Amino acid sequence: MTREQCIEQDLTGTFPFLEGAVRIQRPRRMFVDVPREHFGAVFEYLARESGFTILCAITGLDQGGMLAALYHLAQETGIVLTVTVAVPKEAPVLPTVTGYFPAADAYEREMVDLLGMDVVGLPPGPRYPLPDDWPAGEYPLRKDWRSPEEAPLPEAEKELPDAD
């Protein structure tokens, strides 16, 4: 049995509801879909008990009706397990994982700014990466977001003389 299969067996043994949710894509690359209500328990088990001591990154994803967060966890062995958890767009609430990985701070703020994720428990700090005067409710990484590039000029600018 490969290392990846051992991890799969261990996960489905500990959390029977993950039966069929684990996918081994290639050596050292695994994916698992975790139901929202069990996310906290599964994440704690992986970070504390299964040797997934490295958080490579968190990817936020707009899936239409749902927003998903993909936690790319790695072991020292080189195995990367991507934990996907989806939350409804109307109430995209997720707990912070900064308690396990302080570096998650930046990745979580990115999901807050770019996708409108509501990450509960983030320590106070500046927003990232959008500017402070960014309009509320605009989430650029959402699929329906468009950049208002051709916005009309304010009146004051139109009065300036042409210079050539």
Added chain:
Amino acid sequence: MPTRPRRVQIPVGPQHPALKEPECFLLTLEGEIIRESGVRLGYNHRGIEKAAESRTYIQDIYLMERVCGICSHAHATCFIQAVEEIAGLEVPKRAQYLRTLIAELERIHSHFLWLGVAGHEVGFDTLLMYTWRDREVVMDLLAALTGNRVNYSMNTLGGVRRDITADQKRDILEAVDKLEERTEYYVGIARDETTLIQRLSGVGKLSKEDAVRLGAVGPTGRASGVPRDARRDDPYAAYADVEFDVVTSDHCDVYGRTVVRLLELKQSYRIIRQVLERMPEGPIAVKAPRKVPAGEAVSRYEAPRGEDVHYVRANGTDKPERVKVRAPTLANVQAVGHMLKDGHLADMPIVIAAIDPCFSCTDRMVSLAGSDRPPGVLTWDALRRHGIAWYRERGIDFADLSSRLARPEER
């Protein structure tokens, strides 16, 4: 009665105190000692992840190459590995070796660049002049091999775009010999030069436990004794076929970070020699489909500054559904805050420079100048016109000046 020194908060930035890139540190000082620090990033956010979703995979290779001006091959390769995994492309061995070759040349130019910057930050400008002169050797080599000094455009889906000739192989080996000799000299400086050792030792401390806890990557982590290197732990390209050591140090300070980078240079020479010796003959690319089937992949790459992570999701079209880029600086930012704490304000530039930060990679987007733009904010064009009119009212006409400055044939 002794009183506790008053705490003063000062913002440092958005102009970088060490490198020519914007970010802002808010420091709380007690006299000369930094007690707390916070960092505000995002000034360089260019929307590359969003832009990638509206471009084809081939276009995205060139876009990803521009995430960073130094680690351009790193980001392009990291991205392309993920796409190739989803598309099920079997990249030819020779192409894997060529990718490894360019990767290590890039590491050499990045580490030399860093060494110069570090020298400059501690007032050792001779080191800057020497290392940047030597860096030209590898820059010239990269230009000869790929056509460009930085954005090499070496990668394409399914392989690489250029092969190397026997003459080029000889040139590379000659350059590597020369650079190795120079590196030995710098290793000697780092070992014997008391001024440098004393200036860097004990500065920007990061213990092994903290490096692990805060997720430090690359030379920053390895200089705190964390033996992590994606080239060995999660081999890609041709790294599984070559022997090299993962260099670590237990100095846990800026001096350790310097030593690690210097010794990593020697490992790079070792890798390059093996790559050239063992590079198999054969094609350098396989034909790639325009459309990539639905799927997802996570790719890791040990860039000069630490681990790059890309996540790509494909939806069956010729454009990706999502591309996520995690550059090493973002992973090291938490560690910087920790390193600055209880250090001297004057050490700040070298402490920050010592993680070899790249805030362009970290940020990736542009601000929204749209209908919600507050009054008084001008577009670039309007600002330019306003400036010209403002000077003209005061009797200064740039139209006149530029006609006087123009070359005779343009007049």
